[in-house]
Amino acid sequence: MKARVSLNGIAKQYDGKRVLSDVTFSVSTGEALGVIGPNGAGKTTLLRIVMGLLRADAGWVRLDGEPVASALARFRAAYFAGESTLAPGVSARTWRSLFHDADDRGEARPFRLLSRGTRQLIGLKTMFSVSGIRLFVLDEPWEGLDPDASRWLTEAMRARRDAGATILVSSHRLHDLAGVCDRYVFLDRGFATIVTGEDVARNGVVTGDGLLAAFDVVRGRAR
Amino acid sequence: MIRASCLRFLYVISPPARWMYAAFAASVLTGSATLWLNPADVDSAFGSILLLQMFSASSGFAGSAARGYFDPILAGGRSRSRVAMGSLVASTAPGGAAWLLIVLVAAAMGRAGTALTLHRFVALILISTIAWAGGLALPRMAAGGLWAFVLLTAALSRDAVGGYLAVVQSPPAGVQDVLASAAAFAICPYLLLGEFPAARDPIVIGADLCVALTVAWSGFRYIDRREYSLVEPV
Numbered sequence: 037m038k039a040r041v042s043l044n045g046i047a048k049q050y051d052g053k054r055v056l057s058d059v060t061f062s063v064s065t066g067e068a069l070g071v072i073g074p075n076g077a078g079k080t081t082l083l084r085i086v087m088g089l090l091r092a093d094a095g096w097v098r099l100d101g102e103p104v105a106s107a108l109a110r111f112r113a114a115y116f117a118g119e120s121t122l123a124p125g126v127s128a129r130t131w132r133s134l135f136h137d138a139d140d141r142g143e144a145r146p147f148r149l150l151s152r153g154t155r156q157l158i159g160l161k162t163m164f165s166v167s168g169i170r171l172f173v174l175d176e177p178w179e180g181l182d183p184d185a186s187r188w189l190t191e192a193m194r195a196r197r198d199a200g201a202t203i204l205v206s207s208h209r210l211h212d213l214a215g216v217c218d219r220y221v222f223l224d225r226g227f228a229t230i231v232t233g234e235d236v237a238r239n240g241v242v243t244g245d246g247l248l249a250a251f252d253v254v255r256g257r258a259r
Numbered sequence: 260m261i262r263a264s265c266l267r268f269l270y271v272i273s274p275p276a277r278w279m280y281a282a283f284a285a286s287v288l289t290g291s292a293t294l295w296l297n298p299a300d301v302d303s304a305f306g307s308i309l310l311l312q313m314f315s316a317s318s319g320f321a322g323s324a325a326r327g328y329f330d331p332i333l334a335g336g337r338s339r340s341r342v343a344m345g346s347l348v349a350s351t352a353p354g355g356a357a358w359l360l361i362v363l364v365a366a367a368m369g370r371a372g373t374a375l376t377l378h379r380f381v382a383l384i385l386i387s388t389i390a391w392a393g394g395l396a397l398p399r400m401a402a403g404g405l406w407a408f409v410l411l412t413a414a415l416s417r418d419a420v421g422g423y424l425a426v427v428q429s430p431p432a433g434v435q436d437v438l439a440s441a442a443a444f445a446i447c448p449y450l451l452l453g454e455f456p457a458a459r460d461p462i463v464i465g466a467d468l469c470v471a472l473t474v475a476w477s478g479f480r481y482i483d484r485r486e487y488s489l490v491e492p493v
């Protein structure tokens with residue numbers, strides 16, 4: 037399958053501290069890739085490099101074989117880094133109207149008056165309500181969602197993936213990632229290891245516990 | 260993915276404070292009253308709008324961007340130049356609109372010739388671009404506050420005020436005078452509201468327009484080249 041996202045030799049450091057080192061992988065059309073790692077492992081940095089919000093110190097990113105800026109100008113991509121990135125003074129209705137012409141549906145209260153989970157759900161639902169998106173980049177999307185909303189998100193991601201969209205998603209909720217992703221990238225101390233579903237479970241049925249065990253093996257902490 | 264223009268997005272996500280709109284409205288009303296009582300006093304009406312514009316144009320772009328508020332347009336395939344232009348226009352539009360209203364009132368009072376002079380318009384452009392570009396990396400309104408503090412400090416020093424006035428009170432005689440006048444107007448654009456001889460010199464005004472364009476360009480470059488890390492919410 038054609039690679040929609042390709043990263044080669046990505047390195048990034050902040051104030052002399054190495055965050056990412058020689059990260060190389062690709063994600064195909066219709067594939068979901070989970071990004072797993074402890075806090076500070078560079079997950080958010082990696083996703084922001086993919087979306088062109090941060091520049092890598094070394095290496096390159098291509099989307100559909102093109103540099104990020106020109107590719108994003110050509111096809112629709114969605115990036116959501118969590119409810120904290122929604123401006124508190126804006127209402128859900130106004131937020132939605134930025135993505136859809138002549139659409140006045142939705143909650144009229146500003147985001148700051150809504151619960152964290154509601155904000156997260158509105159942010160995600162707005163993103164998934166836009167048609168024709170070919171790349172979803174989601175940073176901790178299940179964070180703050182209740183079970184019903186989590187189920188909705190998992191199903192929405194599966195549906196978009198099956199329709200040919202590429203999904204790059206980071207999360208600490210391994211059981212949720214296991215329900216959506218085809219492959220996983222483990223980030224630890226700046227280095228990335230790619231793991232397939234078959235690597236995690238011989239029968240291909242990946243569970244959260246299986247992912248955690250595989251991550252422990254990668255980190256040399258196998259029990 | 261975003262359907263809205265950069266200008267609308269930025270205006271919706273990071274609008275000027277509500278009290279700023281009220282202050283501009285009050286400024287237009289008092290300016291209009293002043294013009295009605297004394298049609299020759301166009302500059303006091305413009306002066307209060309320039310003061311508000313110093314704060315309004317200082318939008319604190321980087322702070323909002325670091326919280327991820329602008330992610331949809333910064334990662335949405337729009338060119339950074341369009342984002343920068345949207346930020347500049349969204350930050351300066353309320354002051355520009357208030358200025359335009361005063362021009363219309365002045366025109367209605369038969370003072371269109373005074374209100375539409377180039378040097379007064381350059382004062383608005385200088386204040387808008389310098390406060391905008393200077394405020395990109397600072398908290399909202401901080402650039403306006405810093406600038407106002409510098410001007411107030413200078414105003415309290417008789418030597419500084421005397422020096423500025425001496426520079427602009429006579430037509431520039433050479434390159435050095437042109438540069439000194441242009442610098443004085445760039446530091447204190449309020450001097451362009453008078454009828455100082457240097458303010459009517461086309462070369463000085465041209466130099467100040469170049470200053471404004473250079474400052475705006477540096478703001479565009481800042482937005483274009485900046486890295487957009489996410490700051491953890493408090």
